Amino acid sequence: MLLDVVTITEKDYTPCSKANSSKDSVKHMLQSFKYLFSCNLVLSRSLSGYVSRMRYLMRLKEDDEACREALKSGKVLLYHKLSPLLRKTSSGYKLASLKTSDLEQILEKVGKDKHIVNESFLLGCTDKDEPQFSLDVGDLDRSALEQECRGMFVDLRKAFFMIPGPESPLAAKGQALLRWHQTNCFCSATGQPTVRNQSGSFRVCHSSGITYYPKMAPVVIVLVSDGSRCLLARQAMFPPGMYSALSGFCDMGESVEEALHREVAEEVGLEVENLQYSGSQHWPFPQSSFMLACHATVNPDKTQVNIDKAELEDARWFTYEEITEALQNLPRDPRREPPVFWVPPSYAIANQLLQEWANHQQLSRKLHGLK
Ligand SMILES: NC(=O)C1=CN([C@@H]2O[C@H](COP(=O)(O)OP(=O)(O)OC[C@H]3O[C@@H](n4cnc5c(N)ncnc54)[C@H](O)[C@@H]3O)[C@@H](O)[C@H]2O)C=CC1
Numbered sequence: 001m002l003l004d005v006v007t008i009t010e011k012d013y014t015p016c017s018k019a020n021s022s023k024d025s026v027k028h029m030l031q032s033f034k035y036l037f038s039c040n041l042v043l044s045r046s047l048s049g050y051v052s053r054m055r056y057l058m059r060l061k062e063d064d065e066a067c068r069e070a071l072k073s074g075k076v077l078l079y080h081k082l083s084p085l086l087r088k089t090s091s092g093y094k095l096a097s098l099k100t101s102d103l104e105q106i107l108e109k110v111g112k113d114k115h116i117v118n119e120s121f122l123l124g125c126t127d128k129d130e131p132q133f134s135l136d137v138g139d140l141d142r143s144a145l146e147q148e149c150r151g152m153f154v155d156l157r158k159a160f161f162m163i164p165g166p167e168s169p170l171a172a173k174g175q176a177l178l179r180w181h182q183t184n185c186f187c188s189a190t191g192q193p194t195v196r197n198q199s200g201s202f203r204v205c206h207s208s209g210i211t212y213y214p215k216m217a218p219v220v221i222v223l224v225s226d227g228s229r230c231l232l233a234r235q236a237m238f239p240p241g242m243y244s245a246l247s248g249f250c251d252m253g254e255s256v257e258e259a260l261h262r263e264v265a266e267e268v269g270l271e272v273e274n275l276q277y278s279g280s281q282h283w284p285f286p287q288s289s290f291m292l293a294c295h296a297t298v299n300p301d302k303t304q305v306n307i308d309k310a311e312l313e314d315a316r317w318f319t320y321e322e323i324t325e326a327l328q329n330l331p332r333d334p335r336r337e338p339p340v341f342w343v344p345p346s347y348a349i350a351n352q353l354l355q356e357w358a359n360h361q362q363l364s365r366k367l368h369g370l371k
């Protein structure tokens, strides 16, 4: 009998296209394969670690049963009213990542049914192939949980300044997915409840048949330079002393370039040129933005800003020296210390734009023999 199967030996699992086998042994083999795959043990010489991880995640997103199995051996990031749980380490703080079995015990200790663990959403998978999930336990007593978990729930904006940089995107994604599910429980066409799949990659309204997927709103962010200075602005709601690059939501039907020209014109009354793409990032605020970051220049003879006071409290040109100093400044507690000029944390793409601009300035100063 000729079948498309995967040949499994004790040591190795290698794809082969056509293999001869009896019906029973093929059935047994496929069952073993299914089991091994669900345990994420299948290795393949032809796929890189990254590719097998992505394929594994793809399967967990689509297969409710496999996702439930993965949760049993996975890790869960805990949130309380969207604030992630952090734990103190010898060098600072880190995101707390709890084994599902440990979390179940903790939930029972604080008097909650351990099965609420099944409400977790799939986030990703570590490079050690451990599936990661997020769960909000905002209806439970915060301090009892903090005590049992040996950690504390911290507002995400604050947490970005506390946790190691590489953990920030995961903390952001965890919050964003939880918020999206919390605010999309009903169908906008019928008003009927929507139902999630196990991984949380979508919600369906069984009455209208509409499937809802988590959304991000596209936002342009641009660091405008006049050649030797860069333009930063602050909104009244920003923490004292903080300035950031100009940003704005894309309108329906707009390209990134159009949105960027419009936002700069609206907010500071300038016309930009020489747009250069820098990078992109998911940003969890206010309700998941997809940040598209660019550099742009203005004619050095036309730098007079005309601020839209409805949007911005201030917009100013900053020198290279001011920017390099601000990149070192951490936010201060305004009740204790006077505000200094500082910029968004290193995880924010605004910070990346400023780093790139400062590096570029440093290079051109060297070329021109300046310090
Ligand atoms: N990661 C980063 O480095 C940075 C991220 N950002 C993010 O970019 C977002 C947008 O920047 P802003 O300058 O505030 O935008 P903006 O200049 O477009 O002004 C915000 C206003 O736009 C309107 N708006 C249009 N579409 C909207 C939508 N889909 N969601 C919410 N409001 C919408 C609302 O009236 C809102 O008050 C901010 O909320 C912030 O979270 C901003 C700067 C840095």
Ligand SMILES: [Mg+2]
Binding pocket: 246, 247, 248, 267, 311
């Ligand atoms: Mg803006």
